[in-house]
Amino acid sequence: MLLIYLLSILLVGIIVLLFLPGSSKLLMKQIALGSTSLVFVLSLLLWVGFDQSTSKFQFVIDGLWLPVANINLVLGVDGISLFFVILTTLIFPLCILASWSSITGGVKPFLVSFLVLELILILVFTSLDLIFFYIFFETVLIPMFLIIGIWGSRQRKVRAAYLFFLYTLLGSLLMLVAVVYIYHYAGTTSYEALLGIKFSEYDQRWLWLAFFASFAAKVPMLPFHIWLPEAHVEAPTAGSVILAGILLKLGSYGFLRFSLGLFPEASIYFTPFIFCLSLLGVVYTSLTAIRQTDLKRLIAYTSVAHMNLVVIGLFTGTVIGVEAALLQSLSHGFVSSALFLIIGVLYDRWHSRVIKYYGGLVHTMPLFISIFLFFTMANLGLPGTSSFVGEFLLLISAFSANTTACFLAATSLVLGGAYSLWLFNRIAYGNIKLAGLDITLREFVVFLPLVIGTLVMGIYPNLFLQPMHAAVSNLVWG
Template structure:
C-alpha cells in the first residue's frame, strides 16, 4: 500500500492547502514543503523494499474504474520507473525551497499547482493502463500552463504557455487515436495484458507513429523542440527546474515503456529514422546553444541535446544502451535542475539573465562559483560524475550499433565542452562587473542533495544498474531485438 500512501499524502496536501487562508503565506509554504518532504521519504522506502531479482511490477494497486468495459486504474513500479518516481519526489521539495521568497501573484495557486503537478507525474510514472496513462500524461499540461502563464517573468509568458500547451497537446491527439484503436483491437488497455498481444507489422508501424507524435514533442525532438526554449525563458525558476528535471523525461519514458515495449518490430523498423533525428537534434541544438546570450535559453537548448542523446541509447536495442539512457535521464534530472537553480540564484539577485551582464563573480561569490563549476563539469561529462557514466555507456552502445552514429554522437562532448567552459569563463572570471551576496544557507541546502546525488551516481552506478537490470533485460530480450 506504500504507493497508495504516496498519492494519498499528495491528494490530502492539495486539499489542505485550499483551506489555509491566503494571507498565511509562510504557513502555506511550510505545509507544502512538509508534504513534499514526507512524500520523498516515503518514496525512498519504495527503493529499500524493492526486489532486484524480478522484472515484475511491484507495489501494484488495482482500482476498478469501468468494470464492464475492462478499464481499471492499475499502478505499479518496476526497475525502469522506480528512479523516475524518486527523482520526481526529490525535485519538488527543492523547487519549493527555491521558491521560498517567491511572492508574485497568488501564492496558494502557485503551491497547489506544484503539488498537483507532482501528484499527476507520479501517476504517469506508475500507471499500467494505457488509457489512464494518456489522461495523466496530458493532465500535466494544466498546472504547468498555469505556472508559466501566470507566474512567468516577462511579457511573452502567455505566448510561451500557449506554445508549450499546443505543441505537446497536438501530438498527443494522434496518441489518443492509437489508444482507441488498441482498445477496440485488444479489448483492454492494461499494459501487462497488451504485452502479450501480437499486433501485425502494419498495425505496429501506424501505432508507433501515433505514439511517436506525442512522445517526440515531449523529449523534444526536431522539429517540434521550439516550445522548450520559449517555455524555459518565461517560466519562473521552479517551473524551469520541473520542465528540465522531470517533464522532459516523460517523452523518453513513454518511448521506453510503450513504443519499445508494445511495438518492438516497428521500433526496429524506425530506428534509422530516430537515429537521424536525434543526431540532428544533438548537433543543431548544441551549435545553437553556443551563440545564445540568455542564460536560460542556452541551458534549454543543451537540455534538448542531452535528451536526444538519450534517444540514441534507447534505440540501440541493447541492455547497456537502454540502461545507460535511463541513467543519463536521471543524471540530466540532477544536473540540469541544478543549472537552472544556479541561474535562478543569479536572477534573484540581479534580475538579469543576459550573459554579458556578468563577470568576475569568483571574487564576490566564491561558494556559488564552486557549485557552478561542479555542475559545469558534470554537464560536460567529467569522470566521477553521473553524466560520464551515462554518456560513456551510451556512446559504447552506439558504437556497437553503428560506428558512424557513434562518431557524430561523440561531437556532443566536444561541443558541450565548448559552450560549458566558455559560459563559465565569462561569468566567473574577468573584470568585476557586479557585486552580490554569496549563497545563503537555504540555497546551499538546495544544492547539497543534487551534488551528493551526482557524485554518488558517478562513483557507484552499480546501485542503480542492479535495480533496473532485470526490467531492462526483460524488455530487450523479451521482444524482437533479443
C-alpha cells in the same frame, strides 16, 4: 500500500492548502515543503523494499473503474519507473525551497499547482493502463500551463505557455486515436495484458508513429523542440527546473515503456529514422547553444541535446544502451535542475539573464562559483560525475549499433565542453561587473542533494543499474 501513502499525502496537502486563508503565506509554504519532503522520504522506501531479482511490477494498486469495459486504474512500479518516481519526489521540495522568497504573489495557487503537478507525475510514471496513462500524461499540461503563464518572469510568458500547451497537446491527439484502436483490437488497455498480444507488423508501424508524435514533442526532438527554449526563458525558476528535470523525461519514458515495449518490430524498423533525427538534434542544438546570449535559453538548448542522446541509447535495442539512457535521464535530472537553480540564484539578485551583464563573480561569490563549476563539469561529462557514466555507456552501445552514429554523437562531448566552459568563464572571471552576497544557507540546502546524487551515481552507478536490469532485459531486442 506505499504508493497509496505517497498519493494520499499529496492529496491531503492540496486540500489543506485550499482551505487555508490567503494571508497565511509562511504556513502554506511550510505545509507544501513538509508534504513534498515526506513524500520523498516514503519514495526512498520504494527503493529499499524493491525486489531487484524480478521484472514484475511491484507495490501494485488495482482499482476497479469500468469493469464492464475491462478498463481499470492499475498502478505499479518496476525497475524502469522506480527512479523516475524518486527523481520526481526529490525535485519538488527543492523547487518549493528555491521559490521560498521569489514568489510573493498568488502563493496559494502556486503551491497548489505544484502539489497537483507532483501528484499527476507520480500517476503518469506508475500507471499501468493506457487510458489512464493518456489522461495523466495530458493532465500534466494544465498546472504547467498555469505555472508558466501566471508566474513567468517576462511579458512573453502567455505566448510561451500556449506554445508549450499546443505543441504537446496536438502531438498527443494521435496517441489517443492509437489507444482507441488498441482497445478495439485487443479488448483491453491493460499494459501487462498488451505485452502478451502480438500486433501485425503493419499495425505496429502505424501505432508506433501515433505514439511517436506525442513522445517526440515531450523529449523534444527536432522539429518539435520550438516550444522548449521559449517555455524555459519565460517560466519561473521552479518551472524551468520541473520542465528540464522531469517533464522532458516523459518522452524518453514513453518511448521505452510503450514504443519499445508494445511495438518492438516497428521500433527496429524506425531505428534509422530515430538515429538521424536524434543526431541532427544533438549537433544542431549544441551549436545553437554556443551562440546564445540568454542564460536560460543556453541551458534549454543543452537539455535538448542531452535528451536526444538518451533517445539514441534507447533505440540501440541493447541492455547496456537502454540502461545508459535511463542513467543519463536521471543524471540530466540532477545536473540540468541544478543549472537552472544556479541561474535562478543570479536572477533573484539582479533580475537579468543576459550573459554579458555578469563577470568576475569568483571574487564576490566563491561558494556559488564552486557549485557552478561542479555542475559545469558534470554537464560536460567529467569522470566521477553521473553524466560521464551515462555518456560513456551510451557511446559504447551506439558504437555497437552504428559507428557513424557513435562518431556524430561523440561530437556532443566536444561541443558540450565548448558551451559549458565558455559560459562558466564569462560568468566567473574577468572584471567584476556586479557585486552581491554569496549563496545563503537555504540555497546551499537546495543544491546539496543534487551534488550528492550526481557524485553517488558517478562513483557507484551499480546502485542504480541493478534495480533496473531485470525490467530492461525484458524490453530489448539486441
